[in-house]
Amino acid sequence: MSSKAAALELAVLGLLHESPLHGYELRKRLNLLFGWTRVLSYGSLYPALKRMLRAGLVIEDTTTAGVSRRQRIVYRITAAGEARFAGMITDVGPSAWEDEDFTMRFAFFSRTDSEVRLRILEGRRSRLQERLDRARSDRQPTGPVDRYVSELQRHSIESVERELRWLTDLITAEHQQQQSPRSPQPEHRTPDLDV
Known part of the structure; x- marks a missing residue:
């Protein structure tokens, strides 16, 4: 499965883990997750849903909606889909550090524990540092320099540097959260009753 298909499946x-959705609402929420850089078409969504239906990860329910009494298909996650999602969201391997996979995993970070988040954040930071080092070394001109190509390279380097700072801040916050002692919970006492 391609990384785009895997990211779409994860999303x-x-x-659907949050709540059942019909196709239109699902597409709308997916477009919010993917952001302005990628608009998801129905031509991508429905084949992905059909694959997930065949794999038993989701099911379709038909409901009647609105005044027109038009039937609408609502998609629900199955137990197999929940297990697949749990496995995907906690996978900390190299694919989790790539652009699209990382974005989708980050969107669901609240469902992972701190160790998983740290491994993914640190892997992503390492991958971006490699990318930055390569971009800086490739920037050395070997011939005539096109102004626009140079500007595009500068923009790419600045974008990666900005994301590296952001990742470092997130990693620092995760470490601080792990190290901060839990505030003690007050003991529950039964009041003394004078009878």
């Missing part, structure tokens, strides 16, 4: 399962 669909994550959203």
Whole structure:
């Protein structure tokens, strides 16, 4: 499965894990997750849903909606889909550090524990540092320099540097959260009753 298909599957399962959705609402929420850089078409969504239906990860329920009494298909996650989502969201391997996979995993970070988050954040930071080092070394001109190519390279380097700072801040916050002692919970006492 391609990384785009895997990211889409993760996103669909994550959203359906929250609540059942019909196709239009699912597409709308997916577009919010993917952001302005990628608009998801129905031509991508429905084949992905069909694959997940065949794999038993989701099911379709038909409901009647509105005044027109038009039937609407609502998608729900199955137990197999929940297990697949749980496995995908906690996978900390190299695919979790790539652009699209990382974005989708980050969107569902609240469902993972701190160790998983740290491994993914640190892996992503390492991958971006490699990318930055390569971009800086590739920037050395070997011939005539096109102004616009140079500007595009500068923009790419600044974008990666900005994301590296952001990741470092997130990693620091995760470490601080792990190290901060839990505030003691007050003991529950039964009041003394004078009888």
